[in-house]
Amino acid sequence: MTTERMDLMDARCREFTARIVGRRQTPAGPAVALDRSAFYPEGGGQPGDRGTIDGVAVLDVQLDAGVVWHTLAMPLDSTDLVSGAIDGARRLDHMHQHCGQHLLSAAFEREFGLRTVSFHLGSSVVTIDLATTALERGQVHRAEDLVQQVIGEARPIHARFVPAEELATITLRKPPTVAGPIRVVSIADFDHSACGGTHPRHTAEVGACLVRRWERRGDVVRVEFLCGGRAWAAVRRDHELVRRSAGRLSVAADELDAALERLVASEAAARTQASMALERALASEALVLRAAADPPWLVAQVLRGRPVDELRTLARLIATSGGTALLLTDTPGPQLVTASGGVPHCGQLVRQVVAQFGGRGGGRAEAAQGGFGDVGELDAALALARTLALQMAAAWPAPV
Numbered sequence: 001m002t003t004e005r006m007d008l009m010d011a012r013c014r015e016f017t018a019r020i021v022g023r024r025q026t027p028a029g030p031a032v033a034l035d036r037s038a039f040y041p042e043g044g045g046q047p048g049d050r051g052t053i054d055g056v057a058v059l060d061v062q063l064d065a066g067v068v069w070h071t072l073a074m075p076l077d078s079t080d081l082v083s084g085a086i087d088g089a090r091r092l093d094h095m096h097q098h099c100g101q102h103l104l105s106a107a108f109e110r111e112f113g114l115r116t117v118s119f120h121l122g123s124s125v126v127t128i129d130l131a132t133t134a135l136e137r138g139q140v141h142r143a144e145d146l147v148q149q150v151i152g153e154a155r156p157i158h159a160r161f162v163p164a165e166e167l168a169t170i171t172l173r174k175p176p177t178v179a180g181p182i183r184v185v186s187i188a189d190f191d192h193s194a195c196g197g198t199h200p201r202h203t204a205e206v207g208a209c210l211v212r213r214w215e216r217r218g219d220v221v222r223v224e225f226l227c228g229g230r231a232w233a234a235v236r237r238d239h240e241l242v243r244r245s246a247g248r249l250s251v252a253a254d255e256l257d258a259a260l261e262r263l264v265a266s267e268a269a270a271r272t273q274a275s276m277a278l279e280r281a282l283a284s285e286a287l288v289l290r291a292a293a294d295p296p297w298l299v300a301q302v303l304r305g306r307p308v309d310e311l312r313t314l315a316r317l318i319a320t321s322g323g324t325a326l327l328l329t330d331t332p333g334p335q336l337v338t339a340s341g342g343v344p345h346c347g348q349l350v351r352q353v354v355a356q357f358g359g360r361g362g363g364r365a366e367a368a369q370g371g372f373g374d375v376g377e378l379d380a381a382l383a384l385a386r387t388l389a390l391q392m393a394a395a396w397p398a399p400v
């Protein structure tokens, strides 16, 4: 028993009647085999069709030893003739992506000798893997241009079973993977492939083929592309993005690139100016803190709400002038930042203080930093740090 493959004879057939010739239970649900079916079974990188049989949803379609099995959402009561209906929009989309793949693979092979080693047709992403480790943008554009030319020329597409003796006379881009009679899909004067998929009548039905991105994956380059309605939807999305972005910058769409370049340059300049202004402000603050310090070499302060990198700069500036800085902040969490141009060993001091409050930290003699868990202990940590710094200094002649 085999199923008559109506999908292979006429890819436009969407409704048909057939007889049930087999039933079986699968993990996904009950399945029926029909004497003939227009449902395309999953294979060759093309997903299986969906639709209904006598109104019951078809969840999966698989080919098993020449028999097409349709997995159903619920058992089918029918015992004799049944009516099948294919989800036409889904099938058409698959035909466009699948046929577009024939065109794109043929274009890469004809133009650059790049062989396609695999094909994936997903619900949103369609890819081919090319047998190469590098692909240039110029190559992608040339392949796209050739595909678009062949689409525009509306070249006829024929699928037929070819006898073995004739097969030897045809140069196949994609050789057969099955034994027995071989089905060859030919795009006039462009490509011959052994293929069991569904195809439109001519290339113009594919509409468009748009490469979206590509990346190296080991010893292949994976090329992501879209055809037909998917390509049109992507172009519209891109166009809307460009239109909105240009509107935000109050420029025409073709001025967007130059406007972005100006924006990036002015943002970098503004950032440099802001960082220089901050450095000047912190230098002034360091002088004020040093002037108010007691003893004059030891600046010990809690600076709530100040970012920790500002504290690091302040501490560095205080140390450069020969002082010692013990600075604490609560942003983003409790942190002790130290730098010393004198005697106290910052690394030892920080380790002792944060250990006392269940935190971690350390560093060099000249600068160190540590964090701990409780914001309520900032003042206690400051007092301990100050005491340790004074003890370290007492063991040595105090710096000026």
Ligand SMILES: [Zn+2]
Residues within 6 Å of the ligand: 098, 099, 102, 185, 195, 196, 197, 198, 199
């Ligand atoms: Zn095909």
